Amino acid sequence: xxxxxxxxxxxxxxxxxxxxxxxxxxxxxxxxxxxxxxxxxxxxxxxxxxxxxxxxxxxxxxxxxxxxxxxxxxxxxxxxxxxxxxxxxxxxxxxxxxxxxxxxxxxxxxxxxxxxxxxxxxxxxxxxxxxxxxxxxxxxxxxxxxxxxxxxxxxxxxxxxxx
Numbered sequence: 357x358x359x360x361x362x363x364x365x366x367x368x369x370x371x372x373x374x375x376x377x378x379x380x381x382x383x384x385x386x387x388x389x390x391x392x393x394x395x396x397x398x399x400x401x402x403x404x405x406x407x408x409x410x411x412x413x414x415x416x417x418x419x420x421x422x423x424x425x426x427x428x429x430x431x432x433x434x435x436x437x438x439x440x441x442x443x444x445x446x447x448x449x450x451x452x453x454x455x456x457x458x459x460x461x462x463x464x465x466x467x468x469x470x471x472x473x474x475x476x477x478x479x480x481x482x483x484x485x486x487x488x489x490x491x492x493x494x495x496x497x498x499x500x501x502x503x504x505x506x507x508x509x510x511x512x513x514x515x516x517x518x519x
Contacts, residue, residue, distance in 0.1 A: 378396070379395065381398045382400040390404055391410070392412050394414025395414055395415055407425060407427060410429075414432045414433070415434075416432075417434070422442075428464065429464070433470045435473065436473045441477075463481040470487055471485055471491075476494050477492075480496070483498065490518065493508075496510040505518075
Protein backbone atom coordinates (compact mmCIF):
# COMPACT_ATOMS: atom_id res chain seq x y z
CA UNK A 357 0.00 0.00 0.00
CA UNK A 358 1.41 3.41 -0.99
CA UNK A 359 2.45 5.77 1.80
CA UNK A 360 0.19 8.60 0.59
CA UNK A 361 -2.80 6.24 0.44
CA UNK A 362 -2.15 5.11 4.02
CA UNK A 363 -1.88 8.71 5.18
CA UNK A 364 -5.11 9.64 3.40
CA UNK A 365 -6.92 6.66 4.91
CA UNK A 366 -5.58 7.56 8.36
CA UNK A 367 -6.84 11.17 8.03
CA UNK A 368 -10.28 10.00 6.88
CA UNK A 369 -10.57 7.68 9.88
CA UNK A 370 -9.37 10.43 12.23
CA UNK A 371 -11.98 12.84 10.82
CA UNK A 372 -14.72 10.23 11.36
CA UNK A 373 -13.66 9.72 14.99
CA UNK A 374 -13.45 13.47 15.61
CA UNK A 375 -16.91 13.98 14.04
CA UNK A 376 -18.36 11.62 16.67
CA UNK A 377 -17.02 14.01 19.32
CA UNK A 378 -18.51 17.10 17.67
CA UNK A 379 -15.44 18.18 15.69
CA UNK A 380 -16.03 18.86 11.99
CA UNK A 381 -12.94 19.22 9.81
CA UNK A 382 -13.88 19.90 6.20
CA UNK A 383 -12.01 18.62 3.14
CA UNK A 384 -8.71 20.05 1.95
CA UNK A 385 -7.57 20.76 5.51
CA UNK A 386 -4.38 19.31 6.91
CA UNK A 387 -3.80 19.00 10.64
CA UNK A 388 -1.40 17.38 13.08
CA UNK A 389 -0.65 17.43 16.82
CA UNK A 390 -4.01 18.95 17.82
CA UNK A 391 -6.09 18.29 20.93
CA UNK A 392 -9.78 19.21 20.78
CA UNK A 393 -11.37 19.89 24.19
CA UNK A 394 -14.92 20.15 22.86
CA UNK A 395 -16.84 20.92 19.70
CA UNK A 396 -15.17 22.63 16.77
CA UNK A 397 -15.73 23.48 13.12
CA UNK A 398 -12.75 23.86 10.79
CA UNK A 399 -13.74 25.04 7.29
CA UNK A 400 -11.92 23.87 4.11
CA UNK A 401 -8.44 24.88 2.95
CA UNK A 402 -6.77 25.28 6.36
CA UNK A 403 -3.43 24.05 7.68
CA UNK A 404 -2.94 23.46 11.41
CA UNK A 405 0.43 22.15 12.61
CA UNK A 406 1.15 21.84 16.30
CA UNK A 407 4.82 22.34 17.10
CA UNK A 408 4.73 20.70 19.59
CA UNK A 409 0.94 21.00 20.04
CA UNK A 410 -2.22 22.99 19.42
CA UNK A 411 -4.95 22.91 22.06
CA UNK A 412 -8.48 23.93 20.97
CA UNK A 413 -11.23 24.80 23.48
CA UNK A 414 -14.95 24.07 23.19
CA UNK A 415 -17.15 25.80 20.58
CA UNK A 416 -14.24 26.74 18.28
CA UNK A 417 -14.77 28.02 14.73
CA UNK A 418 -12.15 28.60 12.01
CA UNK A 419 -13.07 30.01 8.61
CA UNK A 420 -11.24 28.93 5.44
CA UNK A 421 -7.72 29.66 4.26
CA UNK A 422 -5.99 29.89 7.66
CA UNK A 423 -2.45 28.77 8.44
CA UNK A 424 -1.66 27.93 12.08
CA UNK A 425 1.76 26.72 13.23
CA UNK A 426 3.39 26.48 16.64
CA UNK A 427 2.66 25.87 20.31
CA UNK A 428 -0.78 27.47 20.44
CA UNK A 429 -3.69 27.27 22.86
CA UNK A 430 -7.20 28.49 22.06
CA UNK A 431 -9.83 29.02 24.77
CA UNK A 432 -13.59 28.43 24.53
CA UNK A 433 -15.89 30.24 22.09
CA UNK A 434 -13.11 31.45 19.78
CA UNK A 435 -13.87 32.54 16.19
CA UNK A 436 -11.09 32.84 13.60
CA UNK A 437 -11.78 34.75 10.37
CA UNK A 438 -10.66 33.63 6.90
CA UNK A 439 -7.04 33.83 5.75
CA UNK A 440 -5.67 34.30 9.26
CA UNK A 441 -2.07 33.36 10.07
CA UNK A 442 -1.06 32.44 13.60
CA UNK A 443 2.67 31.78 13.51
CA UNK A 444 4.63 30.70 16.58
CA UNK A 445 8.16 30.93 15.20
CA UNK A 446 10.55 32.92 13.03
CA UNK A 447 14.18 32.85 11.90
CA UNK A 448 17.09 34.37 13.80
CA UNK A 449 18.55 37.71 12.71
CA UNK A 450 22.23 37.34 13.61
CA UNK A 451 24.63 39.21 11.35
CA UNK A 452 27.17 37.01 9.59
CA UNK A 453 24.88 34.00 9.11
CA UNK A 454 22.43 33.95 6.21
CA UNK A 455 18.91 34.19 7.64
CA UNK A 456 17.86 31.03 5.79
CA UNK A 457 20.53 29.11 7.75
CA UNK A 458 19.61 30.43 11.19
CA UNK A 459 17.64 28.30 13.65
CA UNK A 460 13.97 28.95 14.30
CA UNK A 461 13.02 30.97 17.38
CA UNK A 462 9.75 29.69 18.84
CA UNK A 463 7.44 31.04 21.54
CA UNK A 464 3.94 29.88 22.52
CA UNK A 465 0.80 31.81 21.62
CA UNK A 466 -2.21 31.93 23.95
CA UNK A 467 -5.68 32.99 22.83
CA UNK A 468 -8.23 33.28 25.63
CA UNK A 469 -11.97 32.63 25.82
CA UNK A 470 -14.61 34.47 23.74
CA UNK A 471 -12.09 35.96 21.29
CA UNK A 472 -13.01 37.06 17.78
CA UNK A 473 -10.15 37.27 15.26
CA UNK A 474 -11.19 39.03 12.05
CA UNK A 475 -10.27 38.17 8.47
CA UNK A 476 -6.69 38.27 7.22
CA UNK A 477 -5.12 38.80 10.66
CA UNK A 478 -1.52 37.84 11.47
CA UNK A 479 -0.65 36.87 15.06
CA UNK A 480 3.06 36.41 15.75
CA UNK A 481 5.02 34.34 18.29
CA UNK A 482 4.90 34.99 22.02
CA UNK A 483 1.58 36.86 21.98
CA UNK A 484 -1.23 36.41 24.53
CA UNK A 485 -4.72 37.58 23.60
CA UNK A 486 -6.87 37.89 26.71
CA UNK A 487 -10.52 36.92 27.15
CA UNK A 488 -13.16 38.85 25.23
CA UNK A 489 -10.78 40.62 22.82
CA UNK A 490 -11.66 41.48 19.23
CA UNK A 491 -8.93 41.69 16.58
CA UNK A 492 -9.94 43.81 13.57
CA UNK A 493 -9.56 42.54 10.02
CA UNK A 494 -6.09 42.89 8.50
CA UNK A 495 -4.36 43.51 11.85
CA UNK A 496 -0.85 42.35 12.72
CA UNK A 497 -0.63 41.40 16.40
CA UNK A 498 2.91 41.63 17.82
CA UNK A 499 2.13 42.43 21.49
CA UNK A 500 -0.18 41.08 24.18
CA UNK A 501 -3.81 42.21 23.99
CA UNK A 502 -5.68 42.96 27.26
CA UNK A 503 -9.13 41.59 28.14
CA UNK A 504 -12.09 43.03 26.22
CA UNK A 505 -9.88 45.26 24.04
CA UNK A 506 -10.79 45.96 20.42
CA UNK A 507 -7.61 46.31 18.38
CA UNK A 508 -6.84 47.05 14.73
CA UNK A 509 -3.98 48.09 12.49
CA UNK A 510 -0.39 47.20 11.70
CA UNK A 511 0.87 46.89 14.34
CA UNK A 512 -2.41 46.30 16.16
CA UNK A 513 -3.33 49.07 18.60
CA UNK A 514 -6.19 49.40 21.06
CA UNK A 515 -9.09 51.34 19.53
CA UNK A 516 -11.47 50.95 22.46
CA UNK A 517 -12.79 48.39 24.92
CA UNK A 518 -15.96 46.32 24.74
CA UNK A 519 -18.69 47.59 27.03
